[in-house]
């Protein structure tokens with residue numbers, strides 16, 4: 001029988017370290033000397049089906065040459081030549097041009113300074129003249145390519161910086177999800193910016209339309225899936241595409257797609273508002289397969305996001321009766337899922353080669369809400385295998401388990417054995433247990449009123465590692481107290497000592513071997529849970545930091561810089577506020593801490609250091625030092641699709 005147990009804490013099952021992709025395309029597909037080919041005729045829909053597939057792209061190499069060439073054409077000639085000579089050109093991710101600063105090319109291995117000469121107004125004008133119009137989200141494209149050009153404007157609206165992202169259609173990119181796509185699952189993909197969400201859903205759209213002959217309609221918010229221009233890029237295969245005039249009407253276009261074009265599948269990049277979530281849920285109710293992305297790193301992020309919780313069924317607070325609460329062993333007010341989830345499966349994209357699959361999104365949400373660990377299936381594409389897929393072209397068959405391309409790995413043991421794709425397991429708890437126990441063993445047990453010999457016998461019966469539990473005579477060293485109930489009752493000093501050292505007490509009614517063994521089993525299990533909980537708490541903290549920085553980055557890139565308006569972030573702990581402040585500082589922006597009813601939060605101000613409006617000496621608003629402009633490392637990379645997705649709090 002248990003006396004006390006370790007305090008129950010909220011368990012967070014997961015967080016990810018985002019790893020940079022480690023992929024290589026088969027061989028350099030672009031060679032100097034540089035040339036700017038004409039727009040490809042092969043994007044003519046009638047010719048698409050006859051494309052030979054020789055690489056990981058759905059295009060032959062010269063097609064890729066053309067597309068990357070069209071992005072590099074934005075650069076002045078000398079800079080263009082330097083990028084095209086770079087050995088990692090096939091993996092080029094972005095080109096960054098900021099007025100008065102040296103231009104950069106971003107590769108998976110790091111940033112490359114393209115030129116020692118800073119970017120001039122003419123350079124920016126040369127680049128912007130070649131791209132389509134910038135929409136309200138400050139994004140533009142290059143016709144018939146998948147590249148995305150994002151602008152940074154000054155307060156007067158003039159473009160002073162460009163982030164030019166290379167877009168590619170990569171056929172192997174959705175291989176890890178092929179079985180789910182084929183089964184008709186509605187998939188919600190989440191992941192941080194730049195992790196490859198758009199690339200994956202583009203490939204899913206192509207797969208469904210071409211390989212599974214489905215009527216696929218893409219609702220393409222900023223023309224990122226189907227590329228810029230009115231003729232969609234061949235990367236979407238036979239899928240059709242509806243453009244969205246501006247992100248405010250995305251939900252209407254979603255409904256229109258269903259009502260007018262009879263799709264079997266709808267693909268949409270970035271559901272971010274409540275209206276879009278509602279439209280998605282309406283579509284799901286009509287039995288249409290949905291494939292969508294949303295912002296967030298884990299499923300918990302969605303649960304906690306008031307705009308998006310609807311996607312996972314909605315969350316409600318329920319008050320239980322006394323009896324039910326004690327039966328479940330929970331508090332009287334609990335959180336529960338309100339209704340069916342819009343999507344059947346959730347996919348967390350950890351990196352370009354690693355996914356975490358929640359086969360039943362509803363079960364995952366229920367587990368998280370009740371503090372349990374959800375079943376997660378981890379799928380990895382080994383870089384070698386990835387390379388093979390890319391080199392040999394896509395293998396569109398059902399032999400996921402047979403052909404050895406996809407590994408369903410249990411990262412806990414580092415074993416590369418293949419695990420059946422149907423086998424799901426809670427890897428994370430196992431991982432936590434292992435780590436936690438290794439650090440916290442042995443468990444020191446203080447016994448009172450029970451013979452040590454009986455306790456040792458009990459430990460032996462549980463077949464535990466000899467060193468796992470050690471008996472101690474010093475209560476201040478103990479992790480738990482095991483006592484005979486009748487004896488303990490008569491000794492308030494022991495009770496007080498246990499309380500003052502904050503250790504749990506386990507009591508048995510008798511000192512029989514059976515009862516003692518049961519108690520040991522219970523205390524070991526609780527100890528283990530407690531360790532998991534504390535490890536989970538650490539993970540929650542990391543998750544919160546990631547969220548907070550991402551929130552600040554989005555606010556800066558999507559509101560403060562382009563619109564020149566200030567943004568109030570969500571209340572955070574002072575440690576996290578300092579991290580957000582540091583980020584704002586890297587963007588050369590001012591920020592101040594503001595206290596409100598719900599706690600301290602950061603306000604990011606539009607003024608740059610050196611502008612007339614606010615100077616660092618204005619201490620009423622200045623809360624940090626000034627430094628250089630942001631370095632162009634990955635931490636401030638990427639941008640967000642829409643402005644209305646930020647959680648903004650009134651002051």
Ligand SMILES: Nc1ncnc2c1ncn2[C@@H]1O[C@H](COP(=O)(O)OP(=O)(O)OP(=O)(O)O)[C@@H](O)[C@H]1O
Pocket residue numbers: 021023092093094165166167168170172173191192193194195196197198199200352638639640
């Ligand atoms: N499997 C892959 N192999 C190589 N490069 C990839 C792969 N997937 C994506 N990329 C590249 O990574 C970059 C980011 O990809 P993508 O735009 O799909 O990310 P995202 O998660 O949709 O980003 P955002 O959230 O900012 O829109 C692009 O340059 C893309 O070509």
